[in-house]
Amino acid sequence: MDLATVESRAEPRAFSPKHDLPEEYRTGATRMLQFHANSEIMGAYLEKPFIRQSPSLDRKLAFSAKVQDEIGHGQLLYRAAEALGVKTREQMLDELANGEGKFLNCFHYEMTDWWETPMIAFFVDGAAMKRQATLKNSSWEPYAHAMDKICFEEGFHIKHGEDVLRELATGSKREQKLLQEAFEEWWPRILQFFGPTDDQSTHHDFMAKVGLKTASNDELRQAFLNSYVPKAEKYGLEIPDEPRIHYDEDAGGYVLEEDDLDWEEFFAITKNDYEPGLNQIDTRAAAQEAVEWVRTSLDASDSPAAAAAGGD
Amino acid sequence: MAATDDVADLAPDERAALEALLFRMADDEFVLAERYTEWQVRAPTLESDLALANIAQDELGHARLWYDALQGLGYSEPELVWERNPADFRHSILVELPFTGGDWADPIVRSYLYDEAEHLRLQALEDAPVRALADPIGKVQREEEYHREHAQSWLERLCDDAEGREAVEAAVGRLFGPALTLFVPGEHEATVERMGLRSESLADQREQWLDVVVPFLGSLGVEVPFGPEEDVDDLLPERVGRDGNHTDDWPALHEELTRTYRELGRSDARRLRGERRE
Numbered sequence: 001m002d003l004a005t006v007e008s009r010a011e012p013r014a015f016s017p018k019h020d021l022p023e024e025y026r027t028g029a030t031r032m033l034q035f036h037a038n039s040e041i042m043g044a045y046l047e048k049p050f051i052r053q054s055p056s057l058d059r060k061l062a063f064s065a066k067v068q069d070e071i072g073h074g075q076l077l078y079r080a081a082e083a084l085g086v087k088t089r090e091q092m093l094d095e096l097a098n099g100e101g102k103f104l105n106c107f108h109y110e111m112t113d114w115w116e117t118p119m120i121a122f123f124v125d126g127a128a129m130k131r132q133a134t135l136k137n138s139s140w141e142p143y144a145h146a147m148d149k150i151c152f153e154e155g156f157h158i159k160h161g162e163d164v165l166r167e168l169a170t171g172s173k174r175e176q177k178l179l180q181e182a183f184e185e186w187w188p189r190i191l192q193f194f195g196p197t198d199d200q201s202t203h204h205d206f207m208a209k210v211g212l213k214t215a216s217n218d219e220l221r222q223a224f225l226n227s228y229v230p231k232a233e234k235y236g237l238e239i240p241d242e243p244r245i246h247y248d249e250d251a252g253g254y255v256l257e258e259d260d261l262d263w264e265e266f267f268a269i270t271k272n273d274y275e276p277g278l279n280q281i282d283t284r285a286a287a288q289e290a291v292e293w294v295r296t297s298l299d300a301s302d303s304p305a306a307a308a309a310g311g312d
Numbered sequence: 313m314a315a316t317d318d319v320a321d322l323a324p325d326e327r328a329a330l331e332a333l334l335f336r337m338a339d340d341e342f343v344l345a346e347r348y349t350e351w352q353v354r355a356p357t358l359e360s361d362l363a364l365a366n367i368a369q370d371e372l373g374h375a376r377l378w379y380d381a382l383q384g385l386g387y388s389e390p391e392l393v394w395e396r397n398p399a400d401f402r403h404s405i406l407v408e409l410p411f412t413g414g415d416w417a418d419p420i421v422r423s424y425l426y427d428e429a430e431h432l433r434l435q436a437l438e439d440a441p442v443r444a445l446a447d448p449i450g451k452v453q454r455e456e457e458y459h460r461e462h463a464q465s466w467l468e469r470l471c472d473d474a475e476g477r478e479a480v481e482a483a484v485g486r487l488f489g490p491a492l493t494l495f496v497p498g499e500h501e502a503t504v505e506r507m508g509l510r511s512e513s514l515a516d517q518r519e520q521w522l523d524v525v526v527p528f529l530g531s532l533g534v535e536v537p538f539g540p541e542e543d544v545d546d547l548l549p550e551r552v553g554r555d556g557n558h559t560d561d562w563p564a565l566h567e568e569l570t571r572t573y574r575e576l577g578r579s580d581a582r583r584l585r586g587e588r589r590e
Contacts, residue, residue, distance in 0.1 A: 041353070044352070044353045045353050048349075048352055048353050051349045051352065052346065052349065052568060052569050053569075053571060053572040054572065055394070055572045055573040055576055055578060056389065056394075056573075057372070057375070057376050057379065057389060057393065060372060061369060061372050061373065061376070064349050064352065064365060064368055064369050064372065065365075065369060067352050067353060067365070068352065068361075068362055068365035068366070068369070071352075071353065071358055071361050071362055071365070072358075072362055074358060075358040075359070075362070078358075113572075113575075114572040114575070114576065171576070172576075172577065174577065175576060284353075287353075287354045287413070287414075289414075290354075290413045290414025291354070291355065291356040291414050291416050292356075293414070293416075293475060293476075293479075294356035294357075294360075294416045294470075294476070295356050295357065296475075297469075297470060297472075297473045297475055297476040298356070298357075298469065300472070300473045
């Protein structure tokens with residue numbers, strides 16, 4: 001299939017491994033899926049300490065399950081990426097360990113306190129949901145298929161995140177204050193979740209033409225602001241003065257002054273050049289290195305028991 | 313003793329014995345789960361990560377089940393977990409020991425030794441004449457079955473190669489003594505026996521356990537630090553956990569896992585609202 005044919009046939013779920021797809025498509029889809037899968041893994045890294053830090057048994061179970069779900073999403077997405085025949089899962093995991101693999105901006109920051117958790121589990125996951133819902137219409141069928149399961153589970157994560165948010169927002173004065181501080185710290189990062197405006201986005205046109213992206217960054221950011229600014233306010237959170245946001249009657253939605261955001265930091269992050277993010281990458285790399293012996297041992301012994309021990 | 317679903321029928325010493333039994337189980341499962349979760353996002357492969365996370369959540373679910381039974385006896389969750397003195401926990405020291413980074417053989421061996429013992433413990437409680445104890449057994453036993461299969465297949469897999477077998481043997485050498493503390497009786501043991509809560513004594517369970525784990529590990533070429541001529545009691549560590557005497561790793565872990573609870577001042581808030589405290 002040549003590129004022109006791909007473009008003309010780029011309907012939702014149009015292409016599967018049985019199609020002979022041009023390299024540009026396979027490379028583009030791999031880049032997108034790898035980024036998405038990496039983000040699931042690095043998100044799990046960020047949230048893992050809060051399994052231990054959960055202040056109730058129910059929360060502990062929910063956080064453990066959430067971290068597990070994210071790893072499961074990574075597994076599904078790497079599989080959908082592998083099916084494109086460009087990279088193996090091992091290659092992608094190695095690239096994540098050696099700092100070549102890219103992932104979401106928000107997961108490059110540290111999260112140290114419990115009251116920060118809804119910033120990821122409610123706002124970032126909520127933003128992710130806006131994007132992920134549109135990916136159910138991806139032209140790469142394995143991607144769209146993975147999104148069915150992922151969106152279903154993310155729905156629970158957001159409910160859990162909202163529940164933690166509600167509990168803190170209706171808690172003591174101190175809890176409310178800590179929550180507001182966490183919100184002010186995370187809010188600009190969350191707004192950058194969707195990346196720069198479309199005319200600055202390098203890959204958008206191609207990805208849209210071949211049906212790998214079905215909504216633009218601007219549209220997604222807009223949809224996110226329209227539903228999440230009111231949600232934040234509902235829980236008593238004050239939207240910070242900067243970056244400036246105002247409601248535009250004519251446009252029927254919130255308008256963000258994008259120049260108020262720190263794009264220098266954002267672009268350092270997208271190059272894996274931001275210190276806290278590098279720490280996360282290196283910590284993960286060290287943990288993976290420490291269990292390398294097990295993977296070697298598994299390769300050496302490809303016994304029937306191996307399949308069972310995988311617990312897949 | 314006739315079957316009862318009303319613990320109000322129990323004499324004070326009987327009630328204390330029932331509570332002690334529930335605390336042993338709840339604390340074992342809770343602390344083991346807490347340790348297992350350390351492997352989340354750290355396991356050797358994505359598949360093994362998911363599998364161990366499942367097991368951690370099962371154990372945490374069981375802990376909650378037994379803590380729920382204790383709540384039925386009048387305790388609150390803060391009293392049971394978040395505000396309890398670490399010295400009042402009654403888990404075996406096997407479950408509190410920390411992991412060394414990268415030593416994947418440890419959680420596998422630990423799980424194997426624990427789950428074989430857990431299987432026997434639950435079997436002995438299936439016909440307990442107190443419903444709070446007997447009712448949840450079936451569900452728990454089904455899940456534990458999967459844990460045993462998981463541990464066994466991993467042990468077989470690791471022992472297929474020299475480096476893996478060495479790591480397993482080192483873990484067995486380190487964990488065998490602590491695993492024996494699973495069978496150490498607690499303060500109310502005489503009453504537990506008299507009430508007939510267990511169909512097999514702890515001593516008999518330990519014999520059965522040794523008859524299972526020693527030959528199985530032997531079949532994998534793993535040397536067990538216990539010979540036929542030896543008295544197994546000699547292998548018991550100094551601190552056993554069952555009497556509240558824990559290794560230093562436990563108060564440290566408890567301190568860490570209650571950090572958020574304390575930082576949020578949840579206990580002060582409850583006191584101010586006049587909620588029930590011990």
